[in-house]
Amino acid sequence: MTETHAATAVFSDSRVARAIELIWREAELLDRREYHAWQELYTADAHYVVPIDRDTEDFDNTLNMIYDDARMREMRVRRMTEGYALAAVDAAVTTRTVSRFVAEHVTEDEVHLRAAQILVAFKRGRHDIWAGDLEYRIRLGAAPDDDRIVRKVIRLVDSEDAVPAAGFLL
Numbered sequence: 001m002t003e004t005h006a007a008t009a010v011f012s013d014s015r016v017a018r019a020i021e022l023i024w025r026e027a028e029l030l031d032r033r034e035y036h037a038w039q040e041l042y043t044a045d046a047h048y049v050v051p052i053d054r055d056t057e058d059f060d061n062t063l064n065m066i067y068d069d070a071r072m073r074e075m076r077v078r079r080m081t082e083g084y085a086l087a088a089v090d091a092a093v094t095t096r097t098v099s100r101f102v103a104e105h106v107t108e109d110e111v112h113l114r115a116a117q118i119l120v121a122f123k124r125g126r127h128d129i130w131a132g133d134l135e136y137r138i139r140l141g142a143a144p145d146d147d148r149i150v151r152k153v154i155r156l157v158d159s160e161d162a163v164p165a166a167g168f169l170l
Helices: 016-031 036-039 072-079
Strands: 041-050 064-068 093-106 110-123 126-139 148-158
Touching: 016 036, 016 093, 016 110, 016 126, 016 148, 036 072, 041 072, 064 072
Parallel strands: 041 148
Antiparallel strands: 041 064, 093 110, 110 126, 126 148
16 A cells, blocks of 8 residues: 655645545535535544644544534534524525645545635624634545545634634534
């Protein structure tokens, strides 16, 4: 099994480029509120985490804003799409920019990346901005359409402050 590390130029490795394309596809689906399609980008054993403590690696034993497995992601998508949750009825319009990719670890079937995200949300005449450092673990499939997210961690720059709404962060 061939393995590369962060010293590799990000876009010169097709595996890394595939992982970045998946991350950009995820951002697009979230901004378009295509939550069912978004959910399909994750493996059944995947975790989506937004920790409160930016430095923690022990998500099981610390407080998190979001710590979703498949069941929790399904429940979140249901709330966002069935129209019963206030977050779904009065959802913000969002635009995400994901960039500054660094390949941490690359094998034939998995890519670990770090990136930065800026999310702008507009709701009720007000703009809110969230910035965070992202960590992704992407499992590569036989073809790019088979690639899936195994783990996503968003470390918000202001994670210990009050966050007015997190439903659209998904």
